[in-house]
Amino acid sequence: MKGVFFMEKMSKTKKIILSALLLAMTIVLARFLSFNVWFLSIGFSFVPMALAGMWLGPKYSAIICCLADLIGALLFPFGTFFIGFTISAICKGLIYGLVLYKKGEELSNKELIIRLIIACVLVILIVNILMDATWLMIMYNKAFFALLSLRIVPQLVMVPVQVITLFILTKALSPITKKYLFEK
Numbered sequence: 001m002k003g004v005f006f007m008e009k010m011s012k013t014k015k016i017i018l019s020a021l022l023l024a025m026t027i028v029l030a031r032f033l034s035f036n037v038w039f040l041s042i043g044f045s046f047v048p049m050a051l052a053g054m055w056l057g058p059k060y061s062a063i064i065c066c067l068a069d070l071i072g073a074l075l076f077p078f079g080t081f082f083i084g085f086t087i088s089a090i091c092k093g094l095i096y097g098l099v100l101y102k103k104g105e106e107l108s109n110k111e112l113i114i115r116l117i118i119a120c121v122l123v124i125l126i127v128n129i130l131m132d133a134t135w136l137m138i139m140y141n142k143a144f145f146a147l148l149s150l151r152i153v154p155q156l157v158m159v160p161v162q163v164i165t166l167f168i169l170t171k172a173l174s175p176i177t178k179k180y181l182f183e184k
Helices: 012-031 046-056 058-075 083-100 109-140 144-181
Strands: 034-037 040-043
Touching: 012 034, 012 046, 012 058, 046 058, 046 083, 046 109, 046 144, 058 083, 083 109, 109 144
Parallel strands: none
Antiparallel strands: 034 040
16 A cells, blocks of 8 residues: 655755745634634644655754744734743644654655644643643643643543544555655
């Protein structure tokens, strides 16, 4: 069975253009097409973040996630800016990049699913639940475990949603990325 293939080289120009596109998508999905309340945000901004990690690696994905948070907070704020959420965004990009990026090798469907599960679980547990609850505790002086209990169930429900969404998108975009991004 064919997997997802990533060629070894992508031109610097393509990386910059792809980064800008994924950055814009992240901002739009996070700021306009998500459900936000003070303790919880549910949306599809994980898609361009994960694709950045998969296609560009940890360095680019961390930068894209950082810039998306900073630009989004500057232009379309939800509330008071807090640097902790920018740190969380950087960690998301790093996790997606470190787990999903496999330069120059083909990923089988099984390996892709395993990597997607690991990446999504790590991002949700470490960043979305633990780190973000810590930042909310610091910002609002609320009990950590109360914030944690409000975040756990909705975030854990998102694991299969994220894995299935990313798998389907990756498989659907594979021929396009192979042809336009990774061909010499």
